[in-house]
Amino acid sequence: METIKLTIDNKTVEVEKGTTILKAARKIGIEIPTLCHFEMCDMNIENKPGGCRICVVEVDGRKNLAPACATEAQNGMVINSHNIRVLNARRTVLKLIISDHPFDCLVCAKSGNCELQSLATKFGIRDIPYQGEKSTYRKDTSPSIIRDVDKCIMCRRCEMMCNEVQTVGALSAVNRGFNSVVAPAFEMDLEKSPCTYCGQCVSVCPTGALTEVDHSNDVLRALSDRTKTVIVQTAPAVRAALGEEFGLEPGTSVTGKMAAALRRLGFKYVFDTDFAADLTIMEEGTELLDRLGRYLKGEENVKLPMILKVQIR
Ligand code: SF4
Ligand code: SF4
Ligand code: FES
Structure with a gap:
């Protein structure tokens, strides 16, 4: 070296x-x-x-x-x-980036967790001297993800995540100059694109341009309706992710605590997704091994995350 x-x-x-x-x-x-x-x-x-x-x-x-x-x-x-x-x-x-960004931080889903907002605070930005045209784009609300392109700063992290890590290829930069946006092909809505709603682009977006659809209020409304029996079925990964969010060692399982908390919130029954998740993991594992095998044999155009390809090299 x-x-x-x-x-x-x-x-x-x-x-x-x-x-x-x-x-x-x-x-x-x-x-x-x-x-x-x-x-x-x-x-x-x-x-x-x-x-x-x-x-x-x-x-x-x-x-x-x-x-x-x-x-x-x-x-x-x-x-x-x-x-x-x-x-x-x-x-x-x-200041130039913020000059083409909406000023609705108070009602933005990303407020408090936005990298652009944090940097503006850190740099003590108090005024934006650059005034002019602002880019505007229609909002795209799919069943899981909201694209609010007016808040996009064209960092293109979502594109890298979707193409090089997830290997789905649903997003890319389109148009030129002031009109450039990161969007599915032909600027179609995410719902009509090959997007799988994995959510990974949302997790790397530094602003409120990509956020998940929030159903919390519907759930709270159902829980406060005494005529309803409300049941919940949790996704398998949540039991570890929740623990991490509360400061436990990554990977710690909090299945019991999670079920108890859900019951206290008012859910009548708590169901797990173990069996379906096991089948999915077996399917995904087999597919990954198949792709790795084909890649190692030198086959071209095998869909594998760039990070894996680099490690194999
Ligand atoms: S949710 Fe996943 S598949 Fe869809 S655009 Fe984002 S990274 Fe790509
Ligand atoms: S990650 Fe967010 S801010 Fe960056 S290009 Fe994608 S949508 Fe825009
Ligand atoms: S050029 Fe954007 S972080 Fe370096």
Whole structure:
């Protein structure tokens, strides 16, 4: 393994050749803000959109600021990641992004959990001097996912997730310039696209552009109706995910606690999905082994997450 040495904010760091400046900085505890960067697809630099420019840093000897997430660290590089030029550039980038974003944070489903909102707070953004046309697009509400494209910052993380990790290929950037959006082919609604509603694009969207449809109020209404017997059937993965959300060790099963909590909420019966889930896992496992086998034999166009392909290489 060939390694290189560089200096970031007066600290020397040694990393494997091919590492990005961002990764090198993180290795020594220097936090550089990101928006479009998507860790899971951090496999090769050519693959990176590097579109938002919030992660810019100053590299000695280079005229322009460089995006840390999409620039390969070089031996002997001297980098400044937090001087006034860099901070001003990041503030300008942020203001430009926000200038084409709705200001309805108070009623946005992502409020409190939005990366754009957090960055605006962190950078102390109090005014947006750039006024002009705002992009507008119709809202797409499918049975599970809401696409509110007006809140999209074109980071394209959803696209990478759908294409390179989930290998579904339901999303891609369409149109040009101010009219560009990330959408299914022919800008059709998600419901008519090959989307499987896996929800992974929602989990990586940094803003409220992709959110899940929330049925909580319907459930609460049913639970408060004394004439109804309300039953619940939980998805298999929830018992581990719930534990993690409450700070337990990832993977801890909280089946009993979950059933007790659901009963206390007022559900009359709690059902599990074990049998159907077991069948699905067997089916999926068999399919994965089949695809891996074909990929290892050199067959082209085998659908496998990019992350697996890179690890196999
Ligand atoms: S929910 Fe649909 S669009 Fe989103 S990653 Fe999954 S398949 Fe792709
Ligand atoms: S929908 Fe979300 S994840 Fe996709 S490009 Fe827009 S902001 Fe990024
Ligand atoms: S996070 Fe680096 S260019 Fe967007």
